[in-house]
Each structure stands twice: as structure tokens, then as C-alpha cells.
Amino acid sequence: MASYDRLRAGGSPRPLETGDTWWYAAVAGETAGSFRTRVRTRTRRACLGAVLLLTVVYAGLVLTATGRRWGDAAVTGRRADSAAATVLREHPSLAGLTTLSLIVGCVLLLAVGLIRKRYVLTGAAAGAVVTALAVTGLLQRYAPRPRFADTAAGALVPSGFPSAQTTLALGIALGLVLVVPYRQRALVVGAATLWATAVGAYTIAAGQHRPGDVIAAALVVLAVVSGLLAVIARKGKVRPGPR
Template identity: 35%
Template sequence: MNRQTRGTRGHRVPRDLVLRAVVLLGTAVTFCALAWFVLRTEQGQRLDDAAMESVIAGRETHLTVLSLLGYVSIGSIVAVALICVVLTVSRGQVTAAVAALVVLAGANISTQVLKHTVLERAEGFVLAPNSFPSGHTTVVAAGVGALLLAAPRPLRPLVVLGGAFATTMTGASTVVAGWHRPSDVVGAVLVALAWTTAAALLMRGPTDRARIAWFVAPVGAAAAGVVLVVIGVRPSYGWSGFMEAAVVLGVVAAVIAGAIALMHRVASR
């Protein structure tokens, strides 16, 4: 039985509900602050551009990265949606199926609306169209959130491990390809986390308190970083730029791992 927190009028508010509300609010505030910094300030724009340019790839690696990104498409969204429906409906959990579909649709649609309609890059600093948040990263991160809501509890650590790997590979690849800045990747993951948390709020079930995700997610993200290095991703300025490139990829991987571990935490058992 869930422990509960007493409300202001004597009602008992489930702690799981409070946790999800705090995560959702914190995610929204973080997203807005990040968007303002990297889109509206000169320092943010220049820092973001410098971070993107700190990592490079040779021609063969660049082609490999582009081929990987080619798998992230509408078809992959449909495939994940079908998997979620099968996983939930076969167990009689129609609400979980709806929640997973809400995450997939809501995250991807909101990312496109935010990027192309709502958010604008301030002119006069870095002359480039707005790319915040990343659509490719949203597709993968939202898929992870949907699967965490749909999968039975024993499979969720595997979803976390594979999801952290796939999201890090996708997000970092968009940076290496020059499609997106690191902030675009972080923004996309925040969008997916927000929708996953909102869907979990609607389900109103207890959260998954297993702590394994906090150990598994960093492993998946780190493995993606190793693969990127193996296939040829390098610092832009040789060993003199190693620290900058390592910090950029490390921060992106750490944010992704933390976000996916939080998705697991808020997901309903």
C-alpha cells in the first residue's frame, strides 16, 4: 500500500502523485530556462555552437552516422506504437496502451510545433534557423518512455538499457552530423520526459521504485559513447580539444541517462 501525504483539507495525496507532479513541473521549468538561454542570449548561442563544433567525424564515420539516423523515421514510431499495443492489450491493460500512444503522439507533435512555430532563435548572434528541440532524438526518447509505460515490470530494465543506448547514439549522432546542437538533444529528451510523466499521471498507478534504472541507464549511455569513438568520432582539434569534446558528449550522455532513469521511476507498475 502506497504511503501518502496529508493534503491541506485532510485529504491524503498519494506520494507517487506528488512525485510525478514535481518531475513534470521541474522538467517544464528546465526546458523553458534552457530554451531561453540557448535561443535568446548571445552567450548561450555561442556556447551551444562551440559545443557542437567540438566533435567531428571523418567521411566514412559521417556516412555511418547518417545511415544510423536514417532508421529514425515515422515507420519507427509506428513500430513502437504497435509493440506497445501488443504488450498492453495482451495483458488487458488498455489504459497503459492509451498512455503509451499519448506519449508517442504528444512528444513528437509538440516538438515539431515548438521548433517550427513557437520557438525562435534571436537574430544577430549565431545566424542559423531554430533547431531546438531535436526531432530525431524526440522520436527515440518518446519511444523509450512509451515502452516503459507499456512493458511488464521484468522487461523494464532492458528497456532502460537499450533506450539509454539508442537515445544517446541518436542524440550524439545528430550533433556529430552537424544537424543539431547539444541543447537540441537535451530539449528533446526533456519533452519526452514531460510527456511520459504526464501520461503516468493520467494512469494514476504506483510508480516503479526499483533502483536498477539508475545503474543501468548510465551503462547504456556510456556504451553508446564507446561505440561512437570506435566508429571514428573524434575531437575537432586533436588531443588539444579532447576535454571539450569529452565534456560535450559526457554531459549529453549523462542527461539522457538521468532522464530515462526518471522515466522508469515515474512509470506505473
């Protein structure tokens, strides 16, 4: 346990010992101040770790020949998969459904926050999504990217690093952390994350992005949202959840 952990009134009668988990302290015996410190520290580390991993992914999957060959192999394998090609050919509405789901997700994120009258947090969640999309756009425009062969058309198609669709979907999923009530948060955010994963998988299956583009989008969103949570915790706007 950290030195700033203290039992609060009405907490567990058992003294906290070395080896106790941080969540036990948060539920049973940690003061609000130390909980905020812990959240700020961990989210700040998560932000820095996501930035570091994004750099590694960019260097390994975009700048190196091995990473580019892996991306080419993924695209070639997707085109060679007759089952995926059949599904995409017989269900052209999947593209429109994906776009519609992204619009519905944006509306849901704003609606939940406004209905609960969490105006500041709703603005913060929307700002995180916009910031993640802006970072994605800057990387797509200015980061050097390889071009891979489009075997179907014989042309060269630029790689979209990172994936904007995946960035938006995951931004919505993690933005719900700020606006959904505590007791429903795990279920709602978990379901939204599965949906965002499906969106990313569709962009790969449709040949719009490489796997590295989707991975990079997830790391961009994680970095932005973790940084935002660190700022919120620094301002003292977080507290331990109820028992």
C-alpha cells in the same frame, strides 16, 4: 516517513522509523493508497521541474549570445572532427538505419502493449509520444530561434529546437514503462534509453541539431510522461511492485 505510511498485513516486523527510504516502505510496509499518493506527488514534481528546466535551457542556450556561441562551437567542432566526418561519409546508411530504428521502436511499443492486452495503457503511451511530438512541433514553429552559420555551404541553417528525432526516441523509451512487465521493465527501458541517447548523439554528429536541441527534447518527453504518470496515479492505477 510520511504520515500516511502504514504497515500492511504480512509486512516487515521492524517498525518504520525516520530515515527509512521510500522504497523500503513500498516493498515492505506501505499501503497501496499511500504509495499512489507518493507516486502522484513525485511525478507531478518531476513534470513541473522538467518544464522549469526546459525554460532555463531555452533562455540560456537559445536566447542568450553565450548559449548561441556554445551551440556554434559545438557545430564547428563537429565539422572539424575528421573521424566523425569520415564515419558519416563512409556509412551513409546510418541515416536510414536511424529512421528504421525509430519505426521499429514505434511498432515495438504498440506490439508489446497489444500482446499483453493493456489497451488503455498502450493508448496512453502512444498519446504521450504524440503529445511530446506536438509540443516539439509547436516549439519548433513558434519559439524564436537563432540561426547559425553553415561553414560548409556558406548558408544559414535554422536551429531545430527541440530535436524531433530525439523526442520520438525518448518518448518510445519512456512509453515502454507503461506496457512492459514489471520484472523486465528496468532492463527494457534502460536499453531503450541507451538507444534513444544514441539517436540524439547521431543528430548532433550529423549536424542536424545542436546539443541544446537534444537536451530540450529530453525535457519535453520527461514533462509529458511525468504528467501522464501523475494522472494515472491520481486515478489509482498504480500499486507497489511485488517483493
